[in-house]
Amino acid sequence: MNSIKVMSPFDGKVLDEIPLSNEEDIDLALDRARKVYEKQELWLPKYERIAILEKTVEIMSSRIEELTLIAASEGGKPYMDSKVEVERAINGVKLAIEHMGVFEGKEIAMGHTKSSVNRIAYTMKEPIGVVAAISAFNHPLNLAVHQTVPAIAVGSPVIIKPSESTPMSAINFVNILYEAGLPKAWCQVVVCHREVAQYLATSPKIDYLTFIGSDAVGWYLNSKVSPGTRVGLEHGGVAPVIVEADADMVALIPALTKGGFYHAGQVCVSVQCIFVHEDICDEVGLKLAQAAKKLIVGDPLDPKTEVGPLISHHEVKRIESWVNEAILGGAKVLCGGKRISESCFEATVLLDPPRDAKVSTSEIFGPVVCIYPYSDIEDAFKEANRLEYSFQAAVFTQNIDTALLAVKRLNGTTVMVNDHTAFRVDWMPFGGAKASGLGMGGIPYSMEEMSKEKLMVIKSSAL
Known part of the structure; x- marks a missing residue:
């Protein structure tokens, strides 16, 4: 099997050697994800998802130093800022747990026309389906959290492809999810070159693509996704x-x-x-x-x-x-x-x-x-x-x-x-328009993106 060497961007030291996935591996991952999504009896109840994410917070909180060193070593972000990233990532998982408590539908008004009498209607939230997440190098742990945890929280199986430069944080995080009790089909990590990543992103087996990276690649993938695939893109700008x-x-x-x-x-x-x-x-x-x-x-x-x-x-x-x-x-x-x-x-x-x-x-x-x-x-x-x-x-x-x-x-x-453009907290909406992106990130907003609404209308003479 082919592999890549993960090296420190500062001194070139080899940090790890990671196996590369090919198209066959992508198909296997997609089939696992589709199986648990398409069989509703395999869906994880909300209380189980909450317990898994709470355990994830517990494990991450006990390993802050380890997570910091991994992120700083592979990504080159200074130790002081990498530690802040780890703390944000932990808080991101907490935010998803909190938002699950208010992640709900609403009543749709009926009866204000003659044709709609004797009816009551409600919307409810369902997972959108299989999520493919292509991530960037600059926040290797926090981006992994932002692109996987919202999917897990709403019940959508997710496959994450981290940057080839910084895959260690994402791999380690997914292993923590497994340690916390998440069945492997619900979150899988693949490390691959661009051509194989495109194969994942454009597969008809996915329902949502979240991409963080350059605008050239993002808009290209957006033009190639299968019909019906919802897309979220986060690029960048010149921050005036x-x-x-x-x-x-x-x-x-x-x-x-x-x-x-x-x-x-x-x-x-x-x-x-x-x-x-x-x-x-x-x-x-x-x-x-x-x-x-x-x-x-x-x-x-x-x-x-x-x-x-x-x-x-x-x-x-x-x-x-x-x-x-x-x-x-x-x-x-x-x-x-x-x-x-x-x-x-x-x-x-x-x-x-x-x-x-x-x-x-x-x-x-x-x-x-x-x-x-x-x-x-x-x-x-x-x-x-x-x-x-x-x-x-x-x-x-x-x-x-x-x-x-x-x-x-x-x-x-x-x-x-009166603040700089790089300010962000993870519960606020975060995303660009025009060339800067599509859709909105931030833990609660990503949960909305990775779900869909279903409307139920009940007709009854008792109403």
């Missing part, structure tokens, strides 16, 4: 931020620093394009550069590290080429701008790169933020909205009218006021 002249500088700089350089910028809502009023543009650029220079870049397993490596050497080279293109076009480097090693890139702040440069038009997914001056906020809104992305955006101002205007004008599906 508008900073007005009255912004609180003391709060602003730490927020932009965290939002821009958290996980080396490898976050789908990482701060990227910052539009700053010309009256304070130089000050913001100077202070943000000063803060970025102080960040500790290096070994993700060192508890002091704040910015880890890029996921691959290829990504370091890509970031370097994008930054060089912007510099040649006239961007001023306020700090950084160069690779530190084959795996790490300096925290970089660029001032006024060309509007047609890649750093201005595409998701950087690296430790680079760009600052652009403006004089009229309406022009800033137009610049922020000019690309085909619509995910999370932000505005910093102490004027409530300006804040509300920004919320109205900005195209983001979420607009933060």
Whole structure:
């Protein structure tokens, strides 16, 4: 059987060797999942699902250090942030348990026309069917939770395909689910190359596809799924931020620093394009550069590290080429701008790169933020909205009218006021529109996506 070596993105150390699945393996996994879904006598009662998820929380809570080290080692996210990810993942399981208590249908009004008298109607929730989950590298444990636990909670069997770069966290999590008592057919993990992943995603045996990754791949898969397959896509964007002249500088700089350089910028809502009023543009650029220079870049397993490596050497080279293109076009480097090693890139702040440069038009997914001056906020809104992305955006101002205007004008599906774009809690709706994605994530929202409503109408002369 073919296999892949999972290596540390920081130093190239081999962490594990994982068997690769082929199309035959995918068919076996799909057949197991379809069997338990199509035979309702095999469905897990809600109380059993709750007990399994509660046991999962218990096991994960006893292994926080182990889970943290696995995620940090394979993904390169610094230890301090990987530990937060583990705690979020545990809370995500708790959120699913809590939402199961309010996951319900409703009465549909009858009798307000003559044709609908003597009837009563209710909707009820049922599992959508077999879920295929294709995941990304940047949050290897928390994304696995977000793409599998909602399915398990609503009673849909799920097959997860983690990133080839970071499969260990997902594999370990699925084994924890088994240890907690989940029968294997209800959650299976497959590690495979892109062609085999496409075979899974486009199979007529699945009912829902959840995909987290690049927009090119996501929209391609969306065009290839079998008829009737519901699809959820989470891509990314350029996370525009508008900073007005009255912004609180003391709060602003730490927020932009965290939002821009958290996980080396490898976050789908990482701060990227910052539009700053010309009256304070130089000050913001100077202070943000000063803060970025102080960040500790290096070994993700060192508890002091704040910015880890890029996921691959290829990504370091890509970031370097994008930054060089912007510099040649006239961007001023306020700090950084160069690779530190084959795996790490300096925290970089660029001032006024060309509007047609890649750093201005595409998701950087690296430790680079760009600052652009403006004089009229309406022009800033137009610049922020000019690309085909619509995910999370932000505005910093102490004027409530300006804040509300920004919320109205900005195209983001979420607009933060006086906070960075990378803020998220796992019970809020999270997802993009336009090129940024399709559908909505967040534990409760994913549970809705992975289920379907059935309407029951009863006719009776007693009504």
